[in-house]
Amino acid sequence: MAPQNMKLIYFDGRGRAEVSRLILALAGQERTIYRFILLSLSGTPFGQLPVIEIDGKLFGQSIAIATYLAREFGFYGQSNLDGLLIDQAVQLGMDLLRVGFGAFMESDETKKAELTKTLKEVEVPKFYGFFEKLLKESGTGYFVGNSLTLADIFVRDVEYNISSRDVATADGFPLLQDLIKKVDTNERIKAYLATRKDTPF
CATH class of the missing domain: 1.20.1050.10 (Glutathione S-transferase Yfyf (Class Pi); Chain A, domain 2)
Structure with a gap:
């Protein structure tokens, strides 16, 4: 089951978060998408976006995030x-x-x-x-x-x-x-x- 407290955080553009947003949309989880025009990067794990916050902890890297979401919501195949x-x-x-x-x-x-x-x-x-x-x-x-x-x-x-x-x-x-x-x-x-x-x- 997907975490209840999850936020995908990125600037207000498509960029490196768009695939994850599309996965969330496909899963009916748009409520977890957060967009910012300006955001300090100092609190992110690697000084860059996107990040995903899960139960209060931040994780980075766009492909890792998209892969996690695909696995979590059943869009990563069967084997x-x-x-x-x-x-x-x-x-x-x-x-x-x-x-x-x-x-x-x-x-x-x-x-x-x-x-x-x-x-x-x-x-x-x-x-x-x-x-x-x-x-x-x-x-x-x-x-x-x-x-x-x-x-x-x-x-x-x-x-x-x-x-x-x-x-x-x-x-x-x-x-x-x-x-x-x-x-x-x-x-x-x-x-x-x-x-x-x-x-x-």
């Missing part, structure tokens, strides 16, 4: 092998995000244009091809099993980070497109997205 498959998709998504944010955050305009071109023409097709392959191997429309898991939520959030910056879309990757629809049309996630603020990050 250790399921967990491995989920982690595999999540870490592929992380690899793409690292490349993406390298381009998004580059201050030199010439270099930024070069990095963005490589992201659009090389990296995104490569990684979306990986996701398409995994979905084909699963054969269920999800990365693992027959319902949404952390892997589906994470990869959908990665795609949103890419497409919302007009870099690339999932066109040409039909299984990935279908997965995106599955996530976005889930009733609880749909309700959450309808009230989510439009922020650059």
